Amino acid sequence: MTTTIPGSLVNKTKKHFMGMSAPAGYVAGVGRGATGFTTRSDIGPGVDLPADPGMAGAAAAGATPAKKPKDDDNDEPEDLNDANYDEFEGYGGSLFAKDPYDKDDQEADEIYHAVDMRQDERRRDYRERKYKEAVENYRKERPKIQQQFSDLRRQLATVKEEEWASIPEVGDSRNRAKRNPRMETFTPVPDSVIASAMGYGQMNTVMDSSIQNGISTPYSGFQSSLGGGFQSTFGGFQSILNPGLVTPGWKTGTGTSSDLDLRKIGQAKNRIMDIRLNQVSDSVSGQTVVDPKGYLTDLQSMIPQFGADMQDIKKGRMLLKSLRETNPEKPQGWVASARLEEASGKLQAARNLIMEGLERIDKSEDLWLEAIRLHPPNVGKNIVANSVRALPHSVKIWLKAADLEIDVKGKRKVLRRALESNPSSVRLWKAAIDLEDPEDARMLLSRAVECCPLSTELWLALAKLETYENAQKVLNKARENIPTERMIWIAAARLEETRGQAKRVPILIERALISLRSAQVEINRKQWLEDAVECEAANCPLTSRAIIQNVIAIGVEDEDRKHTWMEDAEWFITQHAIQSARAVYSYILNIFSKKKSIWTRAAFFEREFGSVENYEEILKKATENCPDAENLWLMQAKSRWQGGDVEGARQILAQAFRHNPNSEEIWMAAVKLESENEEFDRARKLLERARNSAPSPRFWMKSARLEWCLNDLVRAKELLNEGIKLYPNFEKFYMIFGQIYTQEGNFDEARKFYIEGTKRNVHCIPLWLLLVRLEEFRGRHIKARSELDIAKTKNPKCDELWLEGVRIEMRAGQRELAQSMLARALQECEHSGRLWAEAIFIELRHARKTKIVDALKKCEHDPHVLLAGSKLIWAERKYKKAREWFMRTVKVEPDFGDAWAYFYKFEQIHGTQEQKDEVKKRCLQAEPRHGELWQAASKDVKNWRKRTGELLEIIAVKLEIPT
Incomplete structure (x- = not known):
């Protein structure tokens, strides 16, 4: 059985699970919530496996479980921080935030919002007024810089560009030494150094004071100095032993002194230059004559006046060269090329080009004229001689040739040769005639009209120089040759007027119109009226009048006659043709003899431009044709009265009474005439007759005022009482009553009548003003303000009442209140000139300019x-x-x-x-x-x-x- 020793026992730094196979279903990082991702080096996307029971078990065994994702329907958790807690209301936020928001909630929110707005409006006006006052007080104590300098800022519009440039920059006074370092300065060489240099190289025997040791010998061409070496220079021999003896030397040469006067040398040079210029200017041979006076002017003319870039000039040369090569027979290219060279300062090149063009095109008038212009006069004459041989029928070249001549005799000679080649040229004839005296001019004109029979100017000029009988013959011949020219007929009419044949003038104008119509000539109304202005300017008013009477109705419709003719009269006035305008009015009045407006306009015209006799004459005709025109009778009577004819004025008014027995204006004029001439009894009788025959409140008012002016206050009050009984709503009765009682010192009675008048005439502003001023005069300012408020209530948007209120506050010393009231008045009556005028001077001086600008915008x-x-x-x-x-x-x-x-x-x-x-x-x-x-x-x-x-x-x- 094999025994495996764990790696951790061999190496303490090596973990025991390193090298072991991963458990089934293990995904690295899932326990801490990591997911797969893709990078550029990945072959494929990372795998994000869904969570399964195996992964859940692994996560539970190895790491903290991942958080559950929040649902979209869940809201944010409540903020239970202490900072969001209030002792009275608890935590902030809504208790029912998670409940659904239905229509009942929306209705409740709207009701609460309406209640909040209503509570806010209750004190809004007060808050805004307090805020506005606080801002105004703050602005008065600390005005903005733009308000302080508003008047000065408007004056900046008049500052010129040079003045702007002269304003120093902000940093001009700081660090000037660093920003503008001193440049290297150079001192001119003293005159003594220059003088010594000029004497260098000359033989001299004057001992130099700077040489104290050595000797100086005057051997020519050799100079030696011993003092550390041996030197030789041409210009003399000099030996210096340092230290050594000093021996005086001698000097020879052109100079006799070492002191030079440079000023005299400069004057001598200028004198020599003047002598040479005078000598050259006196020479007449060749082209080297120099005009010293025009020398600088010639130099200035040689400066190129063409402001374009040199590249543009080169391009232009190339284009024009191409044009000359492709179309060498067109003179425009040669002329343009020459002018380009002239503009660029190359005058000789321009001359060469134009002469080259003449070699190719010798029949071009433009080329010859350009060549004459580019060359000096002496050369230009030769060019002119060649040009007239090439183009003998060119009128422009002949006129240019005449211009080149200096004296009149030469000009005459050139022009007569030109007329031989061009006898039908009107321009040549006119140029030749201008050089002659009247007798020779008449002879030339006789020949000119034969050669140019269709020239109206020549015929008229000849008629002016002839006698009366010969002028008639000349004009008759002119009409035969030019039957369609109206100026010949007008000249004939003017000729008859100057000879005193006034009756023939209108006949000639009538015949002129008939003859021109028969020759199928259109009668241009505007041209004929302009001819009438010219005739009046030539002191021929009868001709002007005849033209107007025969032409003014041409081309005017019947319904437009009055309007058109009145415009014609105004046009004549603007042209300063007073006689013509008078003729227009005379013609209109013959057609519309019953029009009061035309008679009135004609009377005003005579009053402004005519004499007193003409004014009274037209008024007399006006009253005869329009006897029911009251203003015409009054104007005539006033003219007589101003002229000192009182009896004549009375007679005119008496005639006016017969035609207008119930006219208030005529009655008033008669009363004024008598009262102005201190005929008070006659004035009283006239007023009494007027009150009985033509009852009117004005007669009662005028009667009471007459008695008041004559200081009969009792009689005045009686007349006023009678007038009030008959006309209780006539406001002037109450005004005069109040003023009489104020004059007597009975203020209570005056106030009584003013109040009664305002009750019967609510909209009578003068009555309200008299009442308010009476209260203020009595020291009852509160009552005056009260009455004024009542007046403004019954007469809204009345600028006179607002203005009186502002002035009351100003007289009471309440400037701020007056300004506030004036601001409200301007809001209500923004186009009132009275209020704006008061607003200008109620401001401080620095703010008045701003106010006048605003006023002009509203009421220009x-x-x-x-x-x-x-x-x-x-x-x-x-x-x-x-x-x-x-x-x-x-x-x-x-x-x-x-x-x-x-x-x-x-x-x-x-x-x-x-x-x-x-x-x-x-x-x-x-x-x-x-x-x-x-x-x-x-x-x-x-x-x-x-x-x-x-x-x-x-x-x-x-x-x-x-x-």
Whole structure:
């Protein structure tokens, strides 16, 4: 029996199971959960055997059993950590997380969510307001850098590129020595060294002060120095013993002194150069003459002006060379080649190319002209001589030949030779005639019209130089030769007008249209109207008028006549043809004599461009044709009154009464006329007649105001009471009543009438404002705010009420509250120019520019915003720009009196007397009636008889300079 000794007894490091066969069904690593895998070196995939009872037994015997895989439906285990535990609520998480989530659970969650949102909304406004206030306070205390420099940042748009480049970099002041090391510097050689070098090699007998030991001998061509060696140089003999004796020597040569004045040498050279240039410039032989004045200019012209790359130039040369070789008979290739060489700075090469082209193509006009242009004048004349022999009928070459001549005599000679070869050339005839005096020009023109009978310009030029009788004959011959030319007929009409034959002018224009139509010529309406403008510019208004009367109706449909003709009148005004525009209005009024709008437009035209007589004449015709037009009667009466004819104005108004007995405007104009002329009794009688014959609340109001202005307050109150009984809803009765009681100091009665007026006229904003201002004047700010809130409730989105509320807070010193109210007002009335104008100046100075930009985006053409912008620019002392803004404001809204007052104030301080007078004149023409400051002054009882100019002065005095 064989005995086997275990390996572990022989070698302690060797395990006892090493070398033994594996048990049945054993898979290595299964007990610890390992599975098979595949690598690149494997032939096939690893085997992952499923677990079987044998493997399970092996696993149970040898290792820890593998964990069971989790089911997909099982959730994560609960977190029972202490960090997830609360003493009151216990562990976090849902108790029913494992239960199914059905519709009831979803409905319950939605209800709980709705309750949470409702609880959150209860205090949301308060929280947001508090948060907004906190943010605003924080921003005021610590504004952002972009807000602090917003005004400066907008000015960066005007910074030029050079200014940007001059701004230093951030690191320019740091480490400058390291970043910019000092370069090696070179010192110029002193003049003494240069002078000594110039004297080197000359024989000299002056002893050098630097030689203290040795002797100097003047032997020519040999120099020796003993002091450690022997040297010899050409230029003299010198021996130096160191140490040794010093013996004085002597000097001979061209120089007599060792001191040289270099400045004098430079001046001498410049003088010699000037003498030589003068000598050469006086020479006339050959081509070596130099013009010293144009020398630098010639040099500049030789600099290549072609900015392309040299490779591109080479490619261009090759392409053009190929073009010349393939098509040598086409002049375009030769011209392009020459111009390429000229642009690249090779002028001689360009000349050579163009001359080579002429050898091949001597009948090309373009080549000859290019050759003449490239060569200097003296050579160009020879080329011209050859060109006219080759092309004697080329007009361009003959004109170029005339241009090359310096004196007029030579030009005449060339042009007359040209006319011999080209007698039918209009250009040559015109060039020759331009060189002659009037008498010789007339003779040339006589010959020219024979050679060129179809040239209208020559016929008209000849007619201008002839006498009246001969001009008629010339124009008749011109019509025979050119029966289709309208300018000949117009010239004939102008000729008759200049001779005072006014009756023949319209006859000629009528005959012209008949003749042209018979010659099958189309009558172009636009061309004829342009001819009318030219006739007026030539001081022939009768011809212009005749053209308009005969042409204006051509090609216009009946339904478009009024619109088209009014546009024609406006077009003539833009062309500064006032007489033509007047002729258009005259023609229109003959066709539409009963149209009030056309009479009104014509009257405005005469008021702006005509005289006072023309203005009153057309108004007289207007009232005769349209007697029921109240505005025309009023314009005529006002013109007479402004001219000082009060009696004439009364007569006109009396005629207006007969045609319009119940017209309020005419009654009011009559009352104003009498009151302005201090005829108060007549004014009272007129008002009494008006109240009886044409009852209207305005007559009662005007009567009460007249008594109020005359300080008869008792009579004024009586009239107001009578008016209220008849017209209880007329708001101005209550306004005047309140103002009268305020003037007397009876504030309670004033408040009573204001309240009564607001009850009957809820939407009358001036009444609400008077009530609020009365309460504020009495010191009852709370009551004023209350009344204002009521007014805003009954009149939503009213910018005037919001503006008054903001100003109340500002006058009370509540700036922050005013800003908050203004913000809400802009949200409600975002397109209100009044509110935006107030918002600009309520801001601090650094934030105003941002606000004006926002305002212009919302209200670009609002006069209040434009006026605020003008004041803002004025405050920045940009006077030129401020003047432009003021002009823009009054142009947008001429009826805005506040803008005129500020503009006049600006010119009083920063303008000249002429500029100030111009503003006042334009204001008088505009006659503004609106504006907060303007109405406050014009409605004041103290200024009830003040005119526009006086009101302008009164308001301007009270205005403050914007800051």
